[in-house]
Amino acid sequence: MRSATQDGALVSLRGVRKAFGSIEVLRGVDLNVAKGQVVAIIGPSGSGKSTILRTINGLTPVDHGVITVGDITVTDPRVDKVALRHRVGMVFQQYNLFPHKTVLENVAMAPIQVLGEPRRQVEERAKDLLAGMRLPEKALSYPGELSGGQQQRVAIARALCMQPEVILFDEVTAALDPEMVKEVLSAVRKVAEDGMTCILVTHEMRFAREAANRIYFTDKGVIVEQGEPKAFFENPRDPRTIEFLDKVL
């Protein structure tokens, strides 16, 4: 079921707190992402932005707060994890492709083995996705034979093959050589323009400005400021935001 919560948000975080040992990484985060929105989370390292992403699909459990994705309450201890992972896809900074499987197998295996979908259908879909990522000829290659940029695009195809409602992108260009960053950002752009709800953690400011509908700025575990890209980058209001943008732009 693809219904939204009462204020139209597909993904919603309320009062989320998380500490690792004695270090408080998230100190009360509120976030709403509507269906079809492209949201970018930026901020200095250690501000908690990757952690926010990882709480949304349940990779990192939270200490306090409520997180919902559609009608699934992530913070419920009895949440159906398979349903959640079907709904929410994720692409990692280190791509994390499975080295012992071919590219096609990497993209197709989860829908077949986890969701039980018929092999034929899934493989067709996988081939289309690889074509969309401009890698149709690499279907039978192994990840080790591909460049970093190609591997990351395969990782995006893998997340898409599960047919999620929202995809989380965790600093997906940070580990790439500069000349490959552009091809991956184009792929992310395409996914967003095709209507997928996307939440990105990134430090590619120009990309965030061009591709996102909304920017969130985190610092020390809270969301300090948010807004439309144009207003956000041209007229930041909070002094912490101004200081950060000063350093990175």
Added chain:
Amino acid sequence: MLEVFRQFALDLKASGINLTILYDAFDFERFVSGLMTTCALIVICTLFSILIGGAGAAVLALSRGPAAMLVRAYVALIRNTPLLVQMYFFYFAVGSLMPVGQNAIGLPVPMIGNFTWAVIALSLYAGAFNIETFRSGLGAVHNSYEEAALALGYSRFKAFRYVVVPLGLRFSFASLANNLVDLTKSTTVAYAIGVAELLYVSNQIWSDSLNTFEMMNVMLAIYLLLTGIVVWIIGRVQAAMSLPGFGAN
């Protein structure tokens, strides 16, 4: 012996656990002497085997000719043949060639006793493994450190001594700990040539008092303790020598 222990041991005996070493003075003494012999073997052979390991690794690193070949042959021989056979070879075969002296009352006394042969065999055995340990520890030091030293005018030998060795040592600790634990366990093999170490005296005790099960368990516990101490000592040395921010240790 403390009366408290004695009473405790007699109580245990009444309930079925017969630990003669705790209440019988003779058994207690021979048990302790066996333990001391084992500890002496461990300590002495550790020292010699580390010296052999260091010298062998230095030869392998610095020379390419016959000396290195000899060291490699020695390591290959020791690692691919049984320790027990090596020990018998030294004690019986080589020992039969040694001149025989005379003690005070004119009885023949072998020049080199079984304890000494055990030390020789165990040191050579552990030494071979240590050569391999130190060799790969030195090999794990990145070339760039040596190159920097050479560029500063150090000779190959000086670069080795002042730069490569101190760094390589830090990489060797885990493997060294393994070898010394193996050495601790291998001291039991000296039983076969009549050295009165822990296993030997325990065997004597359980043959006399028929408390095989109890003595076996005591032995197991003591060897656990000994190997634990060895690992702990190496850990302390490693911690004392650790360099902040260097290496994956």
Added chain:
Amino acid sequence: MSETTILTDIFRWLPFVLWGFALNILMSILAIMLGTAAGVFLGFGQISHVRLIGRISRLATQLFRNAPWLVLLFYCIFLMPYSFTVSGVTYNVPSWLRATLGFSVPVAANFSEIVRGAIGSIPKGQWEAAEVLGYTRTVTLFRIILPQCVTRMLPPWMNLYALLITATPLASIVGVDEALARTQAAVQSEVQPGFLIPMYLTLLTMFFLYAYPISRVSAALERRFQTV
């Protein structure tokens, strides 16, 4: 006495000793099979999320890794029954079989560590990627992690076998009639003094010729898999 008579004496005893060596090989093969199987379970147990299983497995692994092989051998020889009766038929457990079981225990403990180390060397990202795709922990272990572990486990496993074959002569101490025991028997029955050293050298050579090729293959495999 001349060189040739020593040599002919050695050749005379050789078949006898070689048959004993066959027992060493048999013991080692059985022990590596048993120990590997048990070690896999122990290894999985060590990484289990069930606290009790994890604790017991780790304890057992540590206990049997740090115990001397000879002590474990004694343990098995003395405390294992000499025979057992199943549905009226009594089977004798020969001493070489009891020794083999005694060897399987440290092999299992060592392999348990090899398994644990190999699984631990797979980057955490693999577990996470599988998790976000909806795979359970068990399925991830078998479909994704373990296939990548096999090549990592092969060289240390072969090293373990080499260690095992050189440990088998310990069985002579507990009465098993293998190669070392037979060499000693040969030496004791040949009166001439010059026989001792060549006979032991022959035994050392036998073990070397068997174990050295295994070590070389293991080292070559390790180099080959390094690039993975």
